[in-house]
Amino acid sequence: MTQTRGKPQYILGISAYYHDSAACLLRDGAIIAAAQEERFSRKKGDSDFPRQAVEYCLNFAGIGSNSLDFVGFYDKPLLKFERLLETYMAIAPRGFRSFLMAAPLWMKDKVHIDRSLRKELGYAGPVLYSEHHEAHAASAFFPSPFDQAAILTMDGVGEWTTASISRGEGNDLEILEELHWPDSIGLLYSAFTYYLGFKVNSGEYKVMGLAPYGEPRFADTIYREVIDLREDGSFRLNQRLFDYMGGLTMTSAAFDQLFGGPPRKPEGPLTQRDMDLARSIQVVCEEVMLRMARTAHRVTGLDDLCMAGGVALNCVGNGRLLREGPFKRIWIQPAAGDAGAALGVAQLIWHRHAAQPRSACGAGDAMNGSYLGPEFSDLAIEEFLQSVGAPYIALSRDALHTRVASLLAEENVIGWFDGRMEFGPRALGARSILGDPRSPRMQQKMNLKIKFREGFRPFAPSVLRDRLTDYFEMDVDSPYMLFVAQIDPRHRRVLTAEQESLSGIDKLQALRSDLPAITHVDYSARIQTVHPETNSNYYDLLKEFERQTGCGVLVNTSFNVRGEPIVCTPADAYRCFMATNIDFLVLGGFLLDKASQPVTAAPDQSWQHEYALD
Numbered sequence: 001m002t003q004t005r006g007k008p009q010y011i012l013g014i015s016a017y018y019h020d021s022a023a024c025l026l027r028d029g030a031i032i033a034a035a036q037e038e039r040f041s042r043k044k045g046d047s048d049f050p051r052q053a054v055e056y057c058l059n060f061a062g063i064g065s066n067s068l069d070f071v072g073f074y075d076k077p078l079l080k081f082e083r084l085l086e087t088y089m090a091i092a093p094r095g096f097r098s099f100l101m102a103a104p105l106w107m108k109d110k111v112h113i114d115r116s117l118r119k120e121l122g123y124a125g126p127v128l129y130s131e132h133h134e135a136h137a138a139s140a141f142f143p144s145p146f147d148q149a150a151i152l153t154m155d156g157v158g159e160w161t162t163a164s165i166s167r168g169e170g171n172d173l174e175i176l177e178e179l180h181w182p183d184s185i186g187l188l189y190s191a192f193t194y195y196l197g198f199k200v201n202s203g204e205y206k207v208m209g210l211a212p213y214g215e216p217r218f219a220d221t222i223y224r225e226v227i228d229l230r231e232d233g234s235f236r237l238n239q240r241l242f243d244y245m246g247g248l249t250m251t252s253a254a255f256d257q258l259f260g261g262p263p264r265k266p267e268g269p270l271t272q273r274d275m276d277l278a279r280s281i282q283v284v285c286e287e288v289m290l291r292m293a294r295t296a297h298r299v300t301g302l303d304d305l306c307m308a309g310g311v312a313l314n315c316v317g318n319g320r321l322l323r324e325g326p327f328k329r330i331w332i333q334p335a336a337g338d339a340g341a342a343l344g345v346a347q348l349i350w351h352r353h354a355a356q357p358r359s360a361c362g363a364g365d366a367m368n369g370s371y372l373g374p375e376f377s378d379l380a381i382e383e384f385l386q387s388v389g390a391p392y393i394a395l396s397r398d399a400l401h402t403r404v405a406s407l408l409a410e411e412n413v414i415g416w417f418d419g420r421m422e423f424g425p426r427a428l429g430a431r432s433i434l435g436d437p438r439s440p441r442m443q444q445k446m447n448l449k450i451k452f453r454e455g456f457r458p459f460a461p462s463v464l465r466d467r468l469t470d471y472f473e474m475d476v477d478s479p480y481m482l483f484v485a486q487i488d489p490r491h492r493r494v495l496t497a498e499q500e501s502l503s504g505i506d507k508l509q510a511l512r513s514d515l516p517a518i519t520h521v522d523y524s525a526r527i528q529t530v531h532p533e534t535n536s537n538y539y540d541l542l543k544e545f546e547r548q549t550g551c552g553v554l555v556n557t558s559f560n561v562r563g564e565p566i567v568c569t570p571a572d573a574y575r576c577f578m579a580t581n582i583d584f585l586v587l588g589g590f591l592l593d594k595a596s597q598p599v600t601a602a603p604d605q606s607w608q609h610e611y612a613l614d
């Protein structure tokens with residue numbers, strides 16, 4: 001491809017029709033916009049064509065679809081259809097019912113992606129396809145700070161591949177090894193997620209959060225009966241125990257028999273056995289990750305690692321890779337799930353197909369802090385506030401930081417809406433709910449009164465990068481909240497004999513550190529390091545909180561309630577603020593006090609009921 005002087009090249013990447021649809025736009029290879037469709041449609045994990053995400057990307061660049069040079073799709077639909085067909089043939093007639101359910105959909109939408117894409121976009125130019133794991137690998141390597149790196153991808157399944165090891169160098173990457181369907185670490189973890197009564201594709205985080213309450217007493221059973229794990233990290237799963245190949249559930253009756261009962265009912269109580277199961281599958285997953293990483297190190301001979309695919313969101317496993325794995329540095333794509341594959345395919349087109357050179361960014365990466373979504377000017381925010389008659393005050397940036405920091409120190413919970421929305425599942429200080437981590441009441445308040453979710457789940461800390469080692473046993477950047485590390489012993493508290501003897505959920509009662517709201521029961525924390533280069537406003541707020549309190553850490557949880565996508569617009573944020581017990585809301589340069597809002601501001605407790613089964 002030759003580049004016309006003066007006219008920028010635009011490439012649109014799309015991920016759709018499976019889960020978490022997304023769009024990403026490159027201008028001359030630079031990632032300028034990316035967003036998940038769920039944020040616009042307000043349907044969590046929305047898998048439809050990402051119409052509004054595409055529209056946002058094109059509007060951001062001020063172009064129409066006719067200005068696109070290429071459109072890329074994140075997997076090869078025919079290969080995927082072949083896998084479905086072969087799987088159903090292999091297990092026929094057992095999977096016939098689910099085949100009958102899936103086939104018409106596939107024939108209608110998925111096999112004819114080319115036609116659908118062109119129709120949706122009103123676009124007649126070239127459409128290119130990458131393999132699913134190639135898109136994941138590209139999303140991990142191309143934006144990374146490394147000139148060359150080993151790349152590890154792990155997820156449920158793409159076309160046939162469930163995990164891959166590649167070598168990335170310069171402007172290309174080469175897949176060296178693959179693991180194929182139906183042997184999948186992502187599906188194994190999802191099977192336990194299902195068995196533990198959580199939603200597949202979103203409840204995996206809950207399993208990881210539950211694991212520290214348990215003991216890995218089922219790990220031996222898993223190694224003996226479920227997974228035949230080899231030294232190099234490859235494995236075979238005992239398919240007799242699963243039903244995902246042809247059935248409508250993840251696990252089979254034989255699985256129930258092996259683990260002593262049917263799957264936990266979603267609304268049922270959490271028992272010690274559930275926690276032990278969670279810990280056991282987490283331990284097995286970490287072992288698979290470690291072995292795969294060692295193999296990636298051996299076959300590439302490189303010291304840096306990039307990761308993507310849904311399993312790379314297992315930040316407890318990532319923390320272990322950092323501490324115990326063979327790599328010197330690890331960089332993980334923040335949108336590690338399928339949304340990020342939209343970015344991967346676009347970059348693959350730019351670097352491989354268009355043969356454009358790539359220069360690694362050195363210290364930083366090419367993700368712009370993952371702040372790639374829509375933003376709203378103060379003018380637009382004020383117009384909105386006036387349209388709904390919401391009382392507010394306008395403050396200068398410094399005055400806002402001073403006020404918000406003191407409100408936080410008084411144990412208020414703040415909705416923090418600022419700048420461009422994050423791309424990927426984590427809130428990173430653009431669409432966040434903030435609290436004081438020193439408060440012994442904060443975890444419960446935020447879980448039950450704001451997020452309306454299970455009390456066992458810990459909150460994550462945002463920490464000033466320059467204060468990281470004062471609080472945690474880690475000294476690498478973690479801007480995307482993808483590494484878990486231990487609280488530094490200086491901040492831990494000695495437990496009484498009585499507290500030591502607590503088990504299960506009761507462990508929550510013991511204050512384990514002087515930052516109890518972000519300390520999990522095993523003293524771990526899922527860390528976001530905050531950097532002035534990528535989010536100076538959030539950094540300055542943390543600095544001001546530190547100045548007032550001496551504490552360089554805040555609780556940062558995503559701005560949403562259970563079951564809802566993270567808020568996107570000022571209207572979403574205001575609605576969430578009004579329907580929960582968030583005390584104050586910051587929208588750009590404006591501060592809203594819940595106590596001054598119209599009477600209709602009473603929290604809508606029906607949300608609690610609505611999402612109780614999530």
Ligand SMILES: [Fe+2]
Binds near residue numbers: 156157337
């Ligand atoms: Fe994937």
